[in-house]
Amino acid sequence: MLLERISMIACLLLLLNVVCISSHPQCLDFKPPFTPEANLTFCAQYSKFGCCTTDQDTNIRRQYERLRAQIPASLWLSCGNYAKELLCQRCSPYAAHIYDTEARPLAQPRSFPGLCNSYCRSFYQNCSEIIKYMSAEKNLHAAVSKGVASFCNYIALPDVDYCYPELLTKDILNDRISVQQVNSEGCLCLEKFADKLRNPVFARHSNDGTQRIFIGEQLGVIHIYYPNGTKKIEPFLDVQPKIYTTKSKGDERGFFSIAFHPNFKNNGKFYAYYSTGSSVNTIENNYHGQIEIDHKIRISEFKVLSSNKDKADPLSEKPLIEVEEPFWNHNGGELLFGIDGYLYIFIGDGGNAGDPYGFSQDMSTKLGKVLRIDVDGSHPKKPYGIPPDNPFLNIHEEVYAYGVRNIWRCGMDRGDPNNAGEGRGRIFCGDVGQSKYEEIDVLKKGANYGWNAFEGNSCFKHDLCTEIANVEHPLFVYNHTVGKSITGGHFYRGCSNPNLNGFYIYGDFMNGRLFRLLENKQTGKWENKEINMCESDMCVPPIVNTYPPNIISFGEDEDGEIYMLTTSFPSTAHDGGAVYRFIDPARRGNPANCKSARNPGTSYTSSPIIESPSPSTKTPDLGISHQNFIPVRPETLSSSQSIHLWNGFPFFKVIIQLFRI
Structure with a gap:
């Protein structure tokens, strides 16, 4: 109805001899100048x-x-x-x-x-x-x-x-030939990268120059993709028999994440974080006595096969840390290496509403904590070393920070390429809230993020709020009128979308809304803004502007391009998961500089490659080479399965501007 009214207005203005133009710069490969x-x-x-x-x-x-x-x-x-x-x-243009x-x-x-x-x-x-x-x-x-x-x-x-x-x-x-956004300012488009996935929970790169992207499904399978959308036939790793999860909608147990050793190119080591069955039914707690156990989470070291770098050796698994979980939810699940070379492990509070056992503030347990370990170090009693500057060496030596509820996805800034790497190494995390607030935290050594005394900046448990001191409050919070389950994101430091440089892009799992934080250099404050999808005149196929609504995760490739992992039904039995790459239709980086982001690094490949399941065709050939793309049909999901965020009609916008003239 709205579009019909807009068309009617357009026709009336045409009768008034007003020139109406729906204009936006666009190249022959359907991408911006x-x-x-x-x-x-x-x-x-x-x-x-x-x-x-x-x-x-x-x-x-x-x-x-x-x-x-x-x-x-x-x-x-x-x-x-x-x-x-x-x-x-x-x-x-x-x-x-x-x-x-x-x-x-x-x-x-x-x-x-x-x-x-x-x-x-x-x-x-x-x-x-x-x-x-x-x-x-x-x-x-x-x-x-x-x-x-x-x-x-x-x-x-x-x-x-x-x-x-x-x-x-x-x-x-x-006037529109510029480097700034002109259609629903700040809007973006998407390029479908992969589909038919069962709850895709992570997209990681190995930082070894091969350009491989490792996409993991919650039920325990990791697939290898290349930036042009091609996929290996054989999975990189399949540990489904070890994974403890169900087909139930919203089950939080399963395979969570991987982190590649900083020297993965030479030692072939990587680390996995997953749920598995527990051999014990209860554990003894100093404050609460016997506590029933639902499952346990495990962080393990794996190696790739020496004969095939595209295959992990499942027999090489070396468990490093196991933590018993009293409930099925709040397992955390993030795993990453900092620029210091240490492995950071983000563990949830163990579940159920309100952290009933107070694990997040209890330094005797790993639940509700951020751990930091040295996978290359040694310890007389543990299969890893302890960084000598960990803040609680005499209390709980692995703990780096505490007071977290359920951190789900963090992003480490690789640094501003235009400003001598400013920001390099900082880590922002999304911590899922209880009943009122979602928050983004900046990881700091020794910090207490306040849960379960505080939720966001608000007192949650009044008898604790006055007892704990020096709480590290969130960088940013939003309440549950905006969204109800934050999915932490990544800093954009890629080449293809220079207008996005410095954006910390994140979303909400429940309603599919996208946001970005950007630092105001004058004030030092981080400013939040919603990211909307551009209209169809900007997101021209194969670029799309719809996506399944449950934002599970975000990922990053070697070149710093950001990916969004979504599904239309959060279950390991449903293959409606998809992965999208962000596209700024207003401006892109010079393809000559970003060329590696479209070339599969297959020089050593020993196993076959197949095309991505998404429909594809060749870029139009007009006598000059164009940046490759992955053509896909626009989404055909019903309104209950997909999101189309309408942001104003640029055609109408131009009409109004001309009419005012």
Whole structure:
């Protein structure tokens, strides 16, 4: 109904001779323009912001030189400039519109740019003979043979506002050629990376130069993917028999995370965190006597096979830490190496509402704690070492911080690439709340995050609030009118979406809302803002703007690109889980610099690769190489299964702006 009203307004404004344009820059590969690594030497007019790398610019120059060698000199004298202008439209920030690729995203695009009528007629009258050298398209040649009207009608665009060269003089288009967001400011799109997964809980990279992405399912299977979406046939690891979980909706037990040793490339070691069965029914607690046990969590070391780096050796497992869990929930589940080389382990409070046994404030237990261990060190009684500067060596030597409820996903900042690595090493975590607040904490040595005395910044258990001192309050909280189960995220430090640099992107599991925190450099405060999906005119297939609503986790690849893991039904029996990569439709990094993010590192591969299950096709080939992409159909989930966050209609926005003028 709303769109119908907008269309009606648009038509009324057309009657008033108001020009209406739904405009956004877009390249031939359906992605936004970028700033090349250096000024273009041939299509120089697109050096500031366009769709060509310097290599692509060189390829166009070579095509131009080939044309000059083929076309008679007398004809070239009058038509050479035309040829250059037309070839360079592939570098225009509006190339997708000039070549009308949006109208047929999965079909072969036109071979000739859309020309304005007066320019087209002039070109035809002076240079129609060069068309046969510029394109092999038979239908185009047939139109040329029928005369100027036939040719100009054939190459005319459905939206004449994008025809060349008049689009260069349209203020509404040129004002939008910028490096800032213009459609629902801050909105993003998604690129489906993987699907048909059973509760995907993590996406990690091994930081060994292979570009592999390890995606784990809750029931205990890890798959290897590459950044172009291809997947190994055989799983990296399958430990399903050891995993304690069920098919019930929302069961929090299962396989949680992995962390690769900083020297994984040479020693092949990685670490896993999962739920497994317990051999004991009860344990003795100093304060509460006998406590019934539901299961236990285990942190183990594994190694890859020496004969195949794409396969973990399940027989190499060496358990490091096991913790008995009294309830089925609040198992924590995060595992990561800090820049100090130590392994950080984030363990929940053991479950049930309100931490009934007070484990988070009890230093005799590992429940409700952040642990830090030295996997390369030694200990007389333990299969790991203790960092000498751990803050509670005389109380509980593994504990690094305490007072946490159920930290689920943390992100470690790899540092600002534009500012000498500023922020490198800091760790932000999402700690799931009880009944009122969700919070993001900054990991600090020796910190007490206050649970179960505090929930967020609010007193939860009044008899404890006044007893504990020096509580480390959250960096940010939101209440349960916003969301009810935080999923901690990652810092964006990738190459493909430079406008996102410094964003800590996180979400809410229950309602699928996305947010970002960004530090205000002037005030030092972190500012929160919701991230919405752009409208369909910006998220053009294969880029999408819908996703299954339960945000399980976030992940990161070697290049710092961020992935979101979601499902439409949180159960290990349901294969509706999917993984998405974030796309900023307003601006992208120079593909020449980000090229590694699309190349599978298969130089050593010994096991076969298959294509991703998502539908795919090839990028349109128009004589220059384009950044690869994974085409997928728009989501067809029902409204109860997917989210489409509507953020205003840019077409309508432009109409209003023009109408005010």
